[in-house]
Amino acid sequence: MTAVTPYRPRQAAGRDGFAQALRSEWTKLRTVRGWVLGLAVSTLLIVLLGLIFAAGSQSSCSAGPIEVPCPPSPTGPGGETVEDHFYFVHQPLDGDGSITVRVSSLTGQLRKPDATPGVRNVVAGVVPWAKAGVMIKESTRQGSTYAAVMVTGEHGVRMQHDFTEDVAGLPGGVSPSAPRWLRLTRTGDTITGEESADGERWTEVGTARLAGSPKKVRIGLFAASPGDLTVSRNPLGGSSTASRFAEATAVMDRVTLRGPAAGGTWSRDDIGVTIGPDGRPHHPGRSVLSGGTFTVTGVGDIAPFSEGMPIERLLIGTLMGLIMVIVVAVLFVTVEYRRGLIRTTLIAGPRRGRTLAAKAVVAAAAAFACGTIGAAVTVPVGQLMLAANGNLIASTPLLTELRVIAGTGGLLAVTAAFALGLGFLFRRSAMAVVAAVAAFLVPYVLATASILPDEAARWLLRVTPAAGFAIQQSLIEYPQASARYAAAEGYYPLLPWAGFAVTCAYAGLVLGLAAYRLRGRDV
Known part of the structure; x- marks a missing residue:
């Protein structure tokens, strides 16, 4: 076979x-x-x-003459490490409501390298992401959920919430001759941010959901300024980065609050301020109320933490x-x-x-x-x-x-x-x-x-x-x-x-x- x-x-x-x-x-x-x-x-x-x-x-922080472990950074609603340092003028809001304000000025100060030893070189100016406006925040605890609509140094009007979210509004700055009106409205868990050039015709900037926030929150005005970030070229090549002190001051008036508990006494909190070895705040923020006009000064930032x-x-x-x-x-x-x-x-x-x-x-x-x-x-x-x-x-x-x-x-x-x-x-x-x-x-x-x-x-x-x-x-x-x-x-x-x-x-x-x-x- x-x-x-x-x-x-x-x-x-x-x-x-x-x-x-x-x-x-x-x-x-x-x-x-x-x-x-x-x-x-x-x-x-x-x-x-x-x-x-x-x-x-190794990393540590100074507490007078001794070194101690640095405090942990706050965490945001999503568990991410965040910066939450700003000056907040606020009232309670128990339920739905809104806040409207006119911002007529955003100025500030920047620390530059000293030209003369021992003489602080501070100049007028604001950094691009200096910010001021209105905010609804769960509480004054660092890292708590929030939504805000704001004017910025160089990025126009923005709506930001929960540290990582950012929506652009109209570009342009702010001045006494060209003020910007801002409004935040809370309806249930939804926050709506709007802007206006005259307080009559409003444009929506964005919306945010503050899921899980309590009925009673804080509503008010704020100001903040991250450090003045500069990148310098070295003579032998490469670059070095430095961040120096900066603060922002906003002038805000025509403040209108609507909602339960609105119209009460204003509280003031320098959220996240650093306390020095002498027990006093280091670079504190501040606010002044005169004839219905608020002048609010703040340092720090409300953003994801970028230095860990x-x-x-x-x-x-x-x-x-x-x-x-x-x-x-x-x-x-x-x-x-x-x-x-x-x-x-x-x-x-x-x-x-x-x-x-x-x-x-x-x-x-x-x-x-x-x-x-x-x-x-x-x-x-x-x-x-x-x-x-x-x-x-x-x-x-x-x-x-x-x-x-x-x-x-x-x-x-x-x-x-x-x-x-x-x-x-x-x-x-x-x-x-x-x-x-x-x-x-x-x-x-x-x-x-x-x-x-x-x-x-x-x-x-x-x-x-x-x-x-x-x-x-x-x-x-x-x-x-x-x-x-x-x-x-x-x-x-x-x-x-x-x-x-x-x-x-x-x-x-x-x-x-x-x-x-x-x-x-x-x-």
């Missing part, structure tokens, strides 16, 4: 062939002690450098871990060329593209495991150490923390695939390692070390493989918060997944070129 060979679909055979190639490449990787040790060292570098950084980061330490600072060991991953990924290819073993590999798997893909998958998977394990240990343990040392830590949602941890593994995985592709292209270890380090680490260091101007740094982190470091960013850029949104401060020009996609595109391009060369040239 003639033996009959059973039919086997080519697609299934392809899958079996690729699985066999994966097993073969995995066996090669795990049986070379130097490569396994290199991957283990990459994990250890992420953990050790991160924990050393956490252990060495982000969790990605703990992952400073990622750079050294990447170098180890690059070396292992390159050697995973070039050793076979140097020893002539690549011929055996290609004979065992004649489909060269499949061999390249199998090597890339194995190298990337191993790197992903190393990076994820390293970050998963470093981030939670490092946060505990930072808190124990008195550091303020930026609040991070759980999903964001998981994205940072898995993203660190993903960054190492894509870097490994990129370096492996360079190994196939150059076939020499030194050239491939240098090229990979130059592509990933050099742009990152130049962009984040305050060496380049901010815009040049942003450009590097948009168009180079270093864009993938954005996957580690946990900070959120809030336009209404006064901060320097630059790479040196931990803010990347691309969203986390967009930056990661740029790096993936580079890895795909290099692997594609490697596959083309591998098919078109004999070994």
Whole structure:
């Protein structure tokens, strides 16, 4: 009888062939002690450098002659860390109601560097996000829910609520000849903000829901001013940031209150004011009422807190871990060329593209495991150490923390695939390692070390493989918060997944070129 060979679909055979190639490449990787040790060292570098950084980061506040732990920052309704420091002139509102006011002036003072030692250099002016207007707030407790409509130094009328939400009204400033009318109306849990140029024709700015707020709230006038933020170029390159004292003063009249308990006695609270060692307020706000006109002066800000330490600072060991991953990924290819073993590999798997893909998958998977394990240990343990040392830590949602941890593994995985592709292209270890380090680490260091101007740094982190470091960013850029949104401060020009996609595109391009060369040239 003639033996009959059973039919086997080519697609299934392809899958079996690729699985066999994966097993073969995995066996090669795990049986070379130097490569396994290199991957283990990459994990250890992420953990050790991160924990050393956490252990060495100390923070405290002065209380006269002694140092004490800094008080924790307040948290907003969403659990995020916030700034809640302003001067508030208010009355109780028990139920629905409204407040209307005319703002005729917004001025202020700024502290500048002293020209003469010992002589305070204070000049007139307001910062762009100085703000004053009307507010409905759950209570005078810092971090409690609120809604406000306001005039600002340079951003026109805004409606803001619960620290993170901001809606733009009409642009323009305010002056005695061009006042701005503001109104807040509470109906149930809904707050509506409106503005007017004459007090007759009103335009809605926005609405907000203060879900869960009690029936009895506080309603009134407020003023605040974040510090005067300046960015200076250093003579040797790079930039430095400084924030100096600033205060805002608003003149408000035609105040009309409607609702239960309206028309009573005004209360005054300097919410969030710092008390000095002598027991007196440091840079206190104030208010004056004269003939129905309020002059309210405030310092501070009502915004997300932008100065806490982000969790990605703990992952400073990622750079050294990447170098180890690059070396292992390159050697995973070039050793076979140097020893002539690549011929055996290609004979065992004649489909060269499949061999390249199998090597890339194995190298990337191993790197992903190393990076994820390293970050998963470093981030939670490092946060505990930072808190124990008195550091303020930026609040991070759980999903964001998981994205940072898995993203660190993903960054190492894509870097490994990129370096492996360079190994196939150059076939020499030194050239491939240098090229990979130059592509990933050099742009990152130049962009984040305050060496380049901010815009040049942003450009590097948009168009180079270093864009993938954005996957580690946990900070959120809030336009209404006064901060320097630059790479040196931990803010990347691309969203986390967009930056990661740029790096993936580079890895795909290099692997594609490697596959083309591998098919078109004999070994």
